[in-house]
Amino acid sequence: MDMPIPNAAIVARKSAIVTRLRSVLPADAVISDPAETRAYECDALTAYRCAPMVAVLPRTTAEVAAILKICHEEQVPVVPRGSGTSLAGGALPTADCVILGVARMNAVLETDYDNRFIRVQSGRTNLSVTGAIESDGWFYAPDPSSQLACAIAGNIAMNSGGAHCLKYGVTTNNLLGVTLVQMDGTVIEIGGPWLDAPGIDLLGVICGAEGQLGVVTEATLRILPKPEGARPVLVGFNSNEVAGTCVSDIIKAGILPVAIEFMDRPCIRATEAFAKAGYPDCEALLIIEVEGSPPEIAEQLARIKAIALRHNPVEFREAADEDQAKRIWLGRKSAFGAMGKINDYMCLDGTIPVSSLPYVLRRIGEMSAAYGLDVGNVFHAGDGNMHPLILYDANKPGDLALCEAFGADILKLCVEVGGCLTGEHGVGIEKRDLMSVQFNPVDLEAQLRVKDVFDPAWLLNPAKVFPLDITAARRAG
Numbered sequence: 001m002d003m004p005i006p007n008a009a010i011v012a013r014k015s016a017i018v019t020r021l022r023s024v025l026p027a028d029a030v031i032s033d034p035a036e037t038r039a040y041e042c043d044a045l046t047a048y049r050c051a052p053m054v055a056v057l058p059r060t061t062a063e064v065a066a067i068l069k070i071c072h073e074e075q076v077p078v079v080p081r082g083s084g085t086s087l088a089g090g091a092l093p094t095a096d097c098v099i100l101g102v103a104r105m106n107a108v109l110e111t112d113y114d115n116r117f118i119r120v121q122s123g124r125t126n127l128s129v130t131g132a133i134e135s136d137g138w139f140y141a142p143d144p145s146s147q148l149a150c151a152i153a154g155n156i157a158m159n160s161g162g163a164h165c166l167k168y169g170v171t172t173n174n175l176l177g178v179t180l181v182q183m184d185g186t187v188i189e190i191g192g193p194w195l196d197a198p199g200i201d202l203l204g205v206i207c208g209a210e211g212q213l214g215v216v217t218e219a220t221l222r223i224l225p226k227p228e229g230a231r232p233v234l235v236g237f238n239s240n241e242v243a244g245t246c247v248s249d250i251i252k253a254g255i256l257p258v259a260i261e262f263m264d265r266p267c268i269r270a271t272e273a274f275a276k277a278g279y280p281d282c283e284a285l286l287i288i289e290v291e292g293s294p295p296e297i298a299e300q301l302a303r304i305k306a307i308a309l310r311h312n313p314v315e316f317r318e319a320a321d322e323d324q325a326k327r328i329w330l331g332r333k334s335a336f337g338a339m340g341k342i343n344d345y346m347c348l349d350g351t352i353p354v355s356s357l358p359y360v361l362r363r364i365g366e367m368s369a370a371y372g373l374d375v376g377n378v379f380h381a382g383d384g385n386m387h388p389l390i391l392y393d394a395n396k397p398g399d400l401a402l403c404e405a406f407g408a409d410i411l412k413l414c415v416e417v418g419g420c421l422t423g424e425h426g427v428g429i430e431k432r433d434l435m436s437v438q439f440n441p442v443d444l445e446a447q448l449r450v451k452d453v454f455d456p457a458w459l460l461n462p463a464k465v466f467p468l469d470i471t472a473a474r475r476a477g
């Protein structure tokens with residue numbers, strides 16, 4: 001994976017740049033000591049590391065605007081950062097950049113139950129948005145597995161989703177408005193506390209823009225009354241094909257579970273060894289969760305059970321109480337940790353048409369044998385979002401390159417079957433060089449022109465999302 005050569009002229013001016021940043025921020029908000037900037041050298045894609053020149057930790061939109069104005073005048077690249085949990089390397093620094101971390105911007109600014117929204121600073125963690133309103137019976141729906149740590153800022157930049165996106169959608173379906181600071185320090189409001197704003201859907205452009213177009217400092221989010229209850233069931237099958245057909249039959253029947261999660265055998269075995277959730281040792285496992293009032297839950301589960309039993313599962317397990325429900329989810333929620341205990345891993349994130357799952361899993365198995373690297377698969381079966389977890393050994397020479405090549409082949413396969421490179425983790429650096437597999441040169445040029453409008457000097461997160469060769473001239477200024 002290539003990154004641009006750091007601009008030596010910028011690095012040479014580090015001391016002057018730090019002095020200017022200190023003139024607009026409290027002393028503890030500017031980190032320039034190399035021993036301390038190392039804390040920002042990577043995100044959750046830990047295979048790639050590079051300490052930034054400086055890290056800044058503002059507390060307000062005005063401070064963010066002042067930072068960006070200085071960086072714009074000094075022509076310093078800026079990499080926005082939320083909590084650094086990106087699995088695509090979206091928050092990876094360059095040695096000549098300023099990391100702009102919003103972690104200290106975590107206040108709740110306004111809560112309005114009558115109009116069903118909450119307004120927060122963007123550094124607030126996903127789970128603590130619900131934490132602020134749950135005692136009043138409300139919740140924020142998008143639920144990435146990283147929700148304890150990841151920030152709303154990163155969720156917006158990556159258009160993150162979670163297990164419950166089948167019913168509630170991903171971030172873009174729950175985002176009403178943002179305060180955005182442009183690279184020159186201009187503050188703009190996009191959308192607001194209403195379901196649809198007039199004019200071009202700029203909010204749709206910002207959501208998923210991976211820190212390319214501006215720095216989000218505040219967000220207005222749609223909130224929902226908490227459902228009366230929820231209950232999962234676990235269904236084990238001895239065939240991926242049959243599990244896939246069962247998912248299609250449930251959807252075709254018009255039932256809308258909040259989540260349908262799929263795990264394959266390597267993943268089931270790894271999580272069972274790690275979390276001991278009591279999963280059956282089978283080829284494919286589905287966790288299906290429904291919610292509503294007790295009669296609604298009972299009615300949905302009865303229909304799901306009837307469909308599942310037609311496919312001869314090796315096990316159909318209902319959660320009789322809260323404890324059993326937690327055990328059903330335990331293995332799935334531990335899946336990434338379980339794989340991480342075995343070895344280093346790279347977590348991919350391609351999307352495929354649900355019907356091609358058996359074919360894609362078979363091809364991934366063949367590739368796994370050919371590359372000599374193990375892989376386990378977790379899949380949001382409701383919306384076709386796959387998470388192959390490839391195991392490799394970061395200390396073994398050549399293993400990372402092998403893992404990258406295997407990962408690229410899996411993502412190309414996703415595009416080949418009619419899917420796309422990313423479902424929820426974003427492009428970052430991980431899939432940057434594969435963008436030309438998904439998009440032709442005309443499509444890519446159209447996307448570059450959108451960035452030209454928001455960030456004409458190409459200073460915001462400039463080495464991400466687009467293949468380096470096609471952005472070289474723009475980045476050179």
Ligand SMILES: Cc1cc2nc3c(=O)[nH]c(=O)nc-3n(C[C@H](O)[C@H](O)[C@H](O)COP(=O)(O)OP(=O)(O)OC[C@H]3O[C@@H](n4cnc5c(N)ncnc54)[C@H](O)[C@@H]3O)c2cc1C
Nearest residue numbers: 082083084085086090145151154155157160161211216424
């Ligand atoms: C164990 C684990 C499980 C995960 N599970 C899921 C999952 O279920 N679903 C899912 O979608 N993702 C998942 N992720 C990936 C990750 O948590 C998400 O992409 C998350 O949204 C990143 O948020 P963050 O605050 O950590 O962002 P960061 O990693 O800090 O940054 C991510 C991107 O956002 C940009 N950015 C950050 N702040 C701003 C800002 N203020 N303005 C503009 N751009 C900004 C960055 O430049 C970068 O491109 C998982 C990650 C881990 C480690």
